[in-house]
């Protein structure tokens with residue numbers, strides 16, 4: 001523990017010690033990415049809820065100090081990353097609320113939980129971030145929204161961390177629920193679409209592995225092309241008048257495919273707002289009891 005506390009590493013000119021509350025899927029991915037980007041594992045401490053999770057994390061993150069004791073994790077950390085499920089935020093933060101100081105930068109990646117909610121019960125500077133799972137291959141897309149207490153340097157520091165795992169954009173917090181739907185949840189939606197493309201290949205008799213290879217390859221190629229071209233330009237280039245593509249487009253339009261996708265994102269974002277209200281109600285009832 002002493003070694004853990006003393007070990008430091010320089011990231012973008014800043015010598016930081018990291019605490020990650022919630023070493024689950026995204027917390028572990030963040031820790032792995034920090035290590036890949038050059039952070040010494042011994043300068044990262046992290047927590048889990050159940051004792052039995054410690055050995056899992058120990059295997060995945062050798063050198064990282066892991067405990068179920070959040071107080072131990074945040075003590076002495078410069079940057080605290082909160083990566084528990086929304087409904088676990090109160091249980092995770094309430095017992096350590098007096099330990100989190102105004103010098104510490106708390107970066108929450110929790111969907112739907114606003115900086116205002118967190119600032120309401122800790123003194124730390126708070127930033128809300130929404131990464132996506134692409135950070136595991138250093139191709140993550142992260143949006144960062146500053147809370148009311150942070151400086152420009154804090155925002156740069158947070159974006160610096162996520163830039164080492166892919167791309168980072170600074171946004172106004174009012175867009176965060178929509179961003180969560182598009183890029184946070186996005187990989188799951190893209191996976192659904194890809195799965196359907198692959199299954200369509202199976203339906204038409206293409207062997208499994210070939211159908212998969214072609215579907216994944218097409219998604220990759222399309223994403224690369226669409227970096228430099230507008231969607232309607234690609235549609236025009238591909239679609240031969242009286243040819244085959246236009247038949248498929250007709251079916252997509254008849255089924256309101258684009259409307260369906262928009263509604264999918266809209267509903268996902270709406271859930272973010274619901275979560276904020278549920279958490280706020282939870283805080284009010286705890287404070288009143």
Ligand SMILES: NC(=O)C1=CN([C@@H]2O[C@H](COP(=O)(O)OP(=O)(O)OC[C@H]3O[C@@H](n4cnc5c(N)ncnc54)[C@H](OP(=O)(O)O)[C@@H]3O)[C@@H](O)[C@H]2O)C=CC1
Pocket residue numbers: 021022023024025026027047048049050051053068070083084085086088091092093109110111130131132133184
């Ligand atoms: N998964 C994703 O792609 C993304 C997720 N997010 C956000 O990240 C957050 C975490 O999601 P995800 O990683 O998928 O969820 P997981 O359930 O995989 O991870 C949550 C982790 O938090 C730990 N935990 C729960 N309560 C406490 C506590 N009181 N103290 C310390 N640790 C605790 C759990 O411990 P244990 O393992 O013992 O149960 C678990 O390891 C969510 O709020 C989500 O909105 C944001 C962007 C993308």
Ligand SMILES: O=C(O)[C@@H]1CCC=N1
Pocket residue numbers: 111180184185
């Ligand atoms: O599904 C969720 O709530 C989280 C937020 C973004 C990705 N996963």
